[in-house]
Amino acid sequence: MSPFEEQKAALREEAFARRAKIPAADRADAANIVATLFFDGVPLEPGQVVAAYWPIRDEIDCKPILTRLMDSGQQVCLPVVTGDGAPLELRLWQPGQPLYPSGFGTLAPSETAPRAVPDVVIIPLLAFDRLGTRLGYGKGYYDRTLEVMDAKPLIVGIAFAAQELEYIPREPHDMPLDILVTETGVQRFEAV
Numbered sequence: 001m002s003p004f005e006e007q008k009a010a011l012r013e014e015a016f017a018r019r020a021k022i023p024a025a026d027r028a029d030a031a032n033i034v035a036t037l038f039f040d041g042v043p044l045e046p047g048q049v050v051a052a053y054w055p056i057r058d059e060i061d062c063k064p065i066l067t068r069l070m071d072s073g074q075q076v077c078l079p080v081v082t083g084d085g086a087p088l089e090l091r092l093w094q095p096g097q098p099l100y101p102s103g104f105g106t107l108a109p110s111e112t113a114p115r116a117v118p119d120v121v122i123i124p125l126l127a128f129d130r131l132g133t134r135l136g137y138g139k140g141y142y143d144r145t146l147e148v149m150d151a152k153p154l155i156v157g158i159a160f161a162a163q164e165l166e167y168i169p170r171e172p173h174d175m176p177l178d179i180l181v182t183e184t185g186v187q188r189f190e191a192v
Contacts, residue, residue, distance in 0.1 A: 015127035035064035041186035051118035132189030
């Protein structure tokens, strides 16, 4: 393991510990506040495709955002891991269609769901810093997915404010956030 990988591994441990310390009683309130701030602060146009995710572990619950997107008629797609080293497959979630286990404890539309290219990507994260650098779980699925898209979507992170770290090193393949939404507000980042 390179020194860079060791540094990120240590940051992941710290990030997991920080997120785990967030009291259960505060989590639902934070998720609802984040949903309100998301719709107030993230520019969405009718007809745009929004990629979201089904939350796992102790991630902030993005289901209030998913519900409101679906209720408003916005097109929503969810990611599916198709193999190690492969980009995510983004499948449209049609209203009324069930979701199925798709690995890693998450849910996604069926294999027959249409594929989509998102205009906006709501991206999960373990931690973030003041520059908009995102620390993920370390498998690189989102970086690979964003890299193969013809046009760069708006990248929006949602998280608990407690997930902020002072500094996260960024490699050339690491895609920074455009916008971050926490229960304390909305941050926009300039390209660094």
